[in-house]
Amino acid sequence: MNDNPLELLSPEECTNTILELSGVEFEPDIAVDLWSNILKHKWLLSEKLGRDVGLRTACIDFLENMEQAPDEYLTYQQKNILSEMGAQTISRKMWDTISDSQPPKQLVQRRIIMPLMEESLSLKHGVVPPKAIVFFGPPGTGKTHFVKAIAGVLAWRYIEIVPSMLMADGVEKIGANLREVMEKARNLDEVVLFIDEFEEIAGSRDMADRIDKSITNEFLKQIPLLKEQQNKILLVCATNYIRDLDAAMLRPGRFDCIIPVGGLDREGRTTILEHYLSTLNTGQIDLDRLVEMTSGFTPADIQYLFQQVAHFAFEQELATQKDYLVTAETFIDITPKVLPSLSDEVIEEFEKDSVNFSRV
Ligand SMILES: Nc1ncnc2c1ncn2[C@@H]1O[C@H](COP(=O)(O)OP(=O)(O)OP(=O)(O)O)[C@@H](O)[C@H]1O
Ligand SMILES: [Mg+2]
Structure with missing residues (x-):
């Protein structure tokens, strides 16, 4: 036009x-x-x-x-x-797949969901509902899952932007594409806008080349523009590499909260294990033992374990043509072959990051 x-x-x-x-x-x-x-x-x-x-x-x-x-x-x-922009509608039920004990569920409930849902009460007490937040943590800990669950519980649309999408027209165009995407998003209402691999567009400018710097600068300009909007938009950025982000990005005033997403405790693992167990053809299962065996597992590790078990069961039945039931023994055989992502070293680094970067 x-x-x-x-x-x-x-x-x-x-x-x-x-x-x-x-x-x-x-x-x-x-x-x-x-x-x-x-x-x-x-x-x-x-x-x-x-x-x-x-x-x-x-x-x-x-x-x-x-x-x-x-x-x-x-x-x-x-x-x-x-x-x-490929907006998705997410089921409210997704929120219930996360156990109350899984950090940061309760924090997200208090700081993000309630202020956005109870708008007039927030206003009465001078609570500013969040507009832009960061999730950080090791791979597979459930950051993306959390963002979708937030969209589900708010009944807002979910839009995901992956930096590789912005690179489609070449590196030189990333900044311009980012600006265009953010301009479009600003017209929307009741939307959770999720930027994954956030470090790709918000990396530290100290070490960056010219193009990287201009992308980070563009993003720094876009956040306040989004925050000025009256419509309901929640920008969530996620990264595995919080240390690599530009210092200016993390300064108070830009993001309302910077939230660590870490490992699962027993209860958190139980909820996810129960969810995946319900997808299998099971016989006698020892859930407590399974919870024990999956210490240090992220949700992604658990999902991977269950894929291995499902394939094993499928192949057994294919070979024997007899109903194969997954039992405690199946897990005893297969679980040791899956290495937990959260080694002591990864946990130690994450805990340091949590002290240095969290703002909730
Ligand atoms: N509470 C949960 N219940 C069931 N499945 C879950 C849960 N949390 C995460 N998952 C599953 O675990 C996998 C990893 O989660 P997710 O992709 O959210 O991790 P991530 O932190 O975003 O990882 P990355 O840093 O690599 O992007 C996904 O397949 C997701 O569906
Ligand atoms: Mg993710």
């Missing part, structure tokens, strides 16, 4: 064109505003009806429905952006 010369009319030309189309004469400064809305309305009507609607029809329809037309246009535009 930007190439359309109709968009470049002078105020007087707007007055005359609208007069010609509708028979109504508006002051030039009002006509300019009306004209841009009429063009949007023409596009909206054409999209809705699936055919190109003439200017006269669009102009008259717009003037007749002047009150609701801009709102309708906004809603329609949002729908378009949502599908373009």
Whole structure:
């Protein structure tokens, strides 16, 4: 629509064109505003009806429905952006797959979900609902899972941006693509915008080359713009490498919370194990023993273990043509072959990061 010369009319030309189309004469400064809305309305009507609607029809329809037309246009535009950005609806149930004892569930509940859901109570007590947060922690600890679960529980749409998507047009274009994505996202309402592998676009500028620096700078500009918006958008950024982020990115005022996502305790493992056990064809299982055996396992390790067990069971039955039940013995055989991601060393580093970088 930007190439359309109709968009470049002078105020007087707007007055005359609208007069010609509708028979109504508006002051030039009002006509300019009306004209841009009429063009949007023409596009909206054409999209809705699936055919190109003439200017006269669009102009008259717009003037007749002047009150609701801009709102309708906004809603329609949002729908378009949502599908373009691959917005997903997440089930509320996802939140229940996370045990109450799994950090940071309770923290997220208190600091993120309640202030966003109880808006007027937040306002009454001067609590500022969060707009931008960071999750950090070792791979596979459930950061992405948490973000989706938040979207589910808020009943907001979930949009994921992976930096590799921004690289599609070459490295030089990452900054521009990031700006464009963020501009689009700012038009949306009730959306959780998730940026994974956040260090790719927010790395420290000390060590970076020129292009990397410009991407980090662009991102630094985008956060306050997003925070100024009145609509409900929660930006969540996740990283495995919190130490590599630019210091300016982590300064108070940019992100509302910086939240560590670490290992699972017994209860956390039990909840996830129960979930995955329900997907298998099981016989006698010793859950306590399994919880014991999976110390140091992340949710991703548990998922991997269950994939191995499922394949084993499948192949057994295929070979013997007899019902194969997964039992405690199956797990005793297979679990030692899966190495826990959270070694003492990884946990130690994560704990240091938690002390140095957390802000909740
Ligand atoms: N509470 C949970 N219940 C069931 N499955 C879970 C749970 N938490 C995470 N998972 C599963 O574990 C796997 C790893 O989780 P996720 O992808 O969220 O980790 P991550 O921290 O984002 O990893 P990375 O740092 O590599 O991006 C996923 O397949 C996810 O579905
Ligand atoms: Mg992830």
